[in-house]
Amino acid sequence: MNEVASTMQHVSTNIDPDIDPDREGIEIRDLYKIFGPDAKRHIAAVKAGMGKDELNSKYSHVLGLQNINLSMPGGKITVIMGLSGSGKSTLIRHINGLIEPTVGEVIYDGDDVCKMSPIELRSFRRLKTAMVFQRFALLPHRTVLENTRYGLDIQGIAHSKSEPMAQHWIERVGLKGYERHYPAQLSGGMQQRVGLARALANDADILLMDEAFSALDPLIRMDMQAILLELQEELHKTIVFITHDLDEALRLGDKIAILRDGALEQVGTGQDIVLGPANEYIASFVRDVNRGRVVQAATIARPREEGEELPSLSVPGQMVLEKVARKMTKADTTVAHVVGRKGKSLGIVDLSTLLGSLVTPATAED
Amino acid sequence: MATTCWGLPEALCAFPAIDTTTMREMRRTIDTGFRGLVREWSDVIDAATAPLQSFLNVLEHSFVDAPWVVVLLVLLAVVWAASRSWKTVLGAALAMFAIGWVGLWEDTMVTLAMVTVCTVFAVALGLPVGIFAARSDRVQSIVNPVLDVMQTMPSFVYLIPVVVIFGIGKVPGMIAVVIYAVPPMIRLTSLGIRLVDREVTEAADAFGSSARQKLWNVQLPLALPTIMTGVNQTIMMSLAMVVVASMVGVGGLGRNVLQAINNQFFTIGFLNGFALVAIAIIFDRTSQAFGKRLQKHREAGHE
Numbered sequence: 001m002n003e004v005a006s007t008m009q010h011v012s013t014n015i016d017p018d019i020d021p022d023r024e025g026i027e028i029r030d031l032y033k034i035f036g037p038d039a040k041r042h043i044a045a046v047k048a049g050m051g052k053d054e055l056n057s058k059y060s061h062v063l064g065l066q067n068i069n070l071s072m073p074g075g076k077i078t079v080i081m082g083l084s085g086s087g088k089s090t091l092i093r094h095i096n097g098l099i100e101p102t103v104g105e106v107i108y109d110g111d112d113v114c115k116m117s118p119i120e121l122r123s124f125r126r127l128k129t130a131m132v133f134q135r136f137a138l139l140p141h142r143t144v145l146e147n148t149r150y151g152l153d154i155q156g157i158a159h160s161k162s163e164p165m166a167q168h169w170i171e172r173v174g175l176k177g178y179e180r181h182y183p184a185q186l187s188g189g190m191q192q193r194v195g196l197a198r199a200l201a202n203d204a205d206i207l208l209m210d211e212a213f214s215a216l217d218p219l220i221r222m223d224m225q226a227i228l229l230e231l232q233e234e235l236h237k238t239i240v241f242i243t244h245d246l247d248e249a250l251r252l253g254d255k256i257a258i259l260r261d262g263a264l265e266q267v268g269t270g271q272d273i274v275l276g277p278a279n280e281y282i283a284s285f286v287r288d289v290n291r292g293r294v295v296q297a298a299t300i301a302r303p304r305e306e307g308e309e310l311p312s313l314s315v316p317g318q319m320v321l322e323k324v325a326r327k328m329t330k331a332d333t334t335v336a337h338v339v340g341r342k343g344k345s346l347g348i349v350d351l352s353t354l355l356g357s358l359v360t361p362a363t364a365e366d
Numbered sequence: 367m368a369t370t371c372w373g374l375p376e377a378l379c380a381f382p383a384i385d386t387t388t389m390r391e392m393r394r395t396i397d398t399g400f401r402g403l404v405r406e407w408s409d410v411i412d413a414a415t416a417p418l419q420s421f422l423n424v425l426e427h428s429f430v431d432a433p434w435v436v437v438l439l440v441l442l443a444v445v446w447a448a449s450r451s452w453k454t455v456l457g458a459a460l461a462m463f464a465i466g467w468v469g470l471w472e473d474t475m476v477t478l479a480m481v482t483v484c485t486v487f488a489v490a491l492g493l494p495v496g497i498f499a500a501r502s503d504r505v506q507s508i509v510n511p512v513l514d515v516m517q518t519m520p521s522f523v524y525l526i527p528v529v530v531i532f533g534i535g536k537v538p539g540m541i542a543v544v545i546y547a548v549p550p551m552i553r554l555t556s557l558g559i560r561l562v563d564r565e566v567t568e569a570a571d572a573f574g575s576s577a578r579q580k581l582w583n584v585q586l587p588l589a590l591p592t593i594m595t596g597v598n599q600t601i602m603m604s605l606a607m608v609v610v611a612s613m614v615g616v617g618g619l620g621r622n623v624l625q626a627i628n629n630q631f632f633t634i635g636f637l638n639g640f641a642l643v644a645i646a647i648i649f650d651r652t653s654q655a656f657g658k659r660l661q662k663h664r665e666a667g668h669e
Binding site for chain 2: 096098122123124129130131133135137138140150151153155182202208
């Protein structure tokens with residue numbers, strides 16, 4: 001618990017400067033979820049350290065989540081990553097109250113979602129959250145346009161008002177011309193665009209994406225990730241994204257939380273996790289990651305030596321190494337000047353350090 | 367009578383039944399008690415069934431008294447509206463002409479009126495019960511065994527309590543038919559709603575649907591194919607039971623069939639049976655085509 005908390009603090013200071021002042025973050029505190037008829041009774045035992053297997057074999061209750069403390073910054077993408085059965089889908093359903101925790105709090109804008117009455121919860125879901133599902137969950141008897149305005153229909157907004165809004169988002173996700181089609185007439189990727197448009201049309205601050213791209217082909221998945229990042233650039237929603245794919249997590253996540261057996265293993269930025277895996281489990285995960293796409297120039301920059309000439313090529317500190325390398329090759333040089341946000345010099349990167357950082361431990365061992 | 371008892375004691379040979387006098391006494395007590403009860407309540411029962419009776423009469427008259435051309439055109443219009451298939455309309459027209467030609471038009475109208483009313487009642491009763499059963503496991507656990515009993519009971523047995531309580535006539539016949547025809551409607555409504563994709567209902571919840579919004583926007587439309595199968599089954603069972611209910615005074619084709627059985631009138635029996643089969647096929651084709659047409663959007667196909 002302390003370990004997680006300290007990582008968290010470390011991370012939040014890392015992210016703080018970028019936090020969007022207009023968006024509230026989501027705060028999950030001391031959350032436990034046990035599935036079974038008599039869940040509350042076993043909380044004490046779990047808190048005292050009873051594991052998933054023991055709880056299951058002795059009391060036939062299933063430990064879904066344990067000791068979750070996680071803050072999801074407003075206006076950012078938080079990715080919750082884990083393999084199947086790790087509890088990630090259970091966790092995301094706590095944020096809009098589809099699942100109630102056994103104990104714990106989910107704080108948004110000063111309110112505990114878990115303590116809301118059914119009516120409060122309904123209006124919270126209508127106005128503050130929207131969700132995208134793994135298998136799209138579109139209504140087969142409604143057209144693309146009717147599906148997209150679904151959330152607005154539920155709010156009781158007149159069609160004359162909701163249709164232009166829905167139309168706008170259909171165009172934004174690239175489905176113009178398909179308004180009158182039924183979901184069954186669309187490919188998987190297009191169906192998920194409808195799912196995304198439906199969620200965006202709700203104009204909610206929180207966007208919950210439950211393995212939203214996992215059912216799509218790799219190429220289409222990359223496409224959808226690009227669409228999401230592009231939209232996020234301008235919308236700055238508080239996005240919680242669930243995935244089992246580390247590459248996807250690294251590509252999308254401003255902050256990544258890794259779940260295993262219902263407990264958080266590590267929380268941090270993609271770079272934090274790749275460069276400093278908290279334990280063997282995480283290390284085995286990140287071993288084969290393409291570091292060139294994760295590690296940033298500022299991380300490997302060394303101070304400029306005295307009298308060293310300033311390289312003509314300069315790159316921003318957050319640029320990933322892959323791009324730095326591409327720039328160097330293009331400029332036909334082996335050194336680059338790393339510059340911070342406000343033009344401050346952060347140091348020098350040269351090609352050999354860069355190469356050294358790209359080599360993963362796994363490759364190095366061979 | 368017990369001639370050889372294989373050397374067994376009497377009690378193990380002939381079944382030790384209650385002796386006839388006790389049995390007679392018992393029967394008399396129960397029957398008179400029950401009859402008295404019914405007689406005592408007869409005003410209430412009559413008052414309760416009177417509107418049904420007049421409703422049935424009005425409907426039957428409007429079917430029978432209207433010129434056959436009008437009825438036929440209305441019927442064909444309904445078939446067209448539901449099925450949108452010229453083949454089905456043509457089939458229905460041919461069948462109705464054949465029925466009229468052999469002189470069974472009036473009896474067919476009586477049966478048609480009865481089946482229509484019974485189906486409407488059975489659907490109106492079965493749909494809400496099915497929805498309740500889908501929503502609550504407890505309701506389902508009460509409804510299910512009742513339906514099991516109803517569906518195992520032979521159709522004749524339904525007539526006994528109905529006749530004792532309501533007497534002979536159209537209304538008791540209708541009650542028996544509705545009770546007989548309602549189980550598939552309840553079962554398939556509940557099943558259809560329970561089979562709706564969990565992720566879609568979860569999506570409805572996630573967007574903040576109220577229970578009613580979820581029912582009308584998601585559960586009923588998605589359960590519709592199964593519910594339409596229920597409606598189809600209910601129509602078919604109404605038609606079957608309307609024939610049996612001729613025993614308690616329901617007129618129409620069923621009565622002719624009953625008379626034909628009693629008197630061994632082969633031709634009359636055959637013609638009436640043919641007429642019943644013809645309307646059964648019209649109903650079945652039309653309601654199935656309607657159900658299929660509602661599901662048009664499920665057809666896949668990218669351009």
